[in-house]
Structures are given as C-alpha cells and as structure tokens.
Amino acid sequence: MCFFKKKKSKVSLTSENVTKCVCGKCPVQAKSQCVKGKMEGIKEAMAKKSLSPKDIPGVYCSSGKATCKDLDPKEKCMCGACPVWSEFKLAEGKPAGYFCRDGKAV
Numbered sequence: 375m376c377f378f379k380k381k382k383s384k385v386s387l388t389s390e391n392v393t394k395c396v397c398g399k400c401p402v403q404a405k406s407q408c409v410k411g412k413m414e415g416i417k418e419a420m421a422k423k424s425l426s427p428k429d430i431p432g433v434y435c436s437s438g439k440a441t442c443k444d445l446d447p448k449e450k451c452m453c454g455a456c457p458v459w460s461e462f463k464l465a466e467g468k469p470a471g472y473f474c475r476d477g478k479a480v
Contacts, residue, residue, distance in 0.1 A: 385436035391436060392420060396456045396458075402451055438478040447475045453471035
C-alpha cells in the first residue's frame with residue numbers, strides 16, 4: 375500500500391487568507407507606524423479586485439518581504455500560531471517564519 379504525503383501548496387494573496395492572517399497581531403510589527411497606516415485603509419484595500427502586497431500589512435508567506443521598513447524582527451514571530459501557516463503546512467517549507475523579513479514561503 376502506498377501513502378502519499380499531501381504536498382504543501384503555495385499561499386495565494388486572497389481576501390480569505392488576509393482574513394485568517396495573524397500578522398496584524400504579531401509583535402514584529404506591533405510598533406510599526408507604516409503598518410498602522412495600512413490598517414487604517416485595509417477595508418479599501420480588501421475591496422479592490424486585485425489585492426496588492428503594498429496595501430496589505432500581512433500574508434507575507436504569500437506576498438514576500440514586508441514593504442514597511444519599520445518592523446522589528448528582534449521581536450518574537452508568531453507565524454506558528456497562524457491558521458494560514460497551519461493550513462498550508464508552512465513548517466515544511468522555507469523560510470519557516472519571519473516571512474515579513476525573509477520572503478514568501480516556498
């Protein structure tokens with residue numbers, strides 16, 4: 375009998391994944407003025423037909439490194455507590471966290 379391990383899939387930048395994302399609560403970006411500004415416009419950004427990483431302060435596992443430059447990677451990353459991280463089996467890929475600093479999941 376053969377068992378196939380379910381392959382992890384790439385994370386899409388969708389409103390569904392943005393809604394599940396916990397990046398907005400992450401200590402790494404808690405003090406970021408850039409993120410706070412983007413959060414003020416998140417409803418407008420989510421209403422667009424095509425989401426843009428420059429408008430969404432999160433889902434870095436999908437979009438890559440953060441466009442905000444005032445994040446603090448010395449703070450503890452909470453990617454492991456994220457539903458998106460679990461759903462897409464991101465622990466099996468690279469990087470395994472700090473997507474905001476290290477780029478999207480592959």
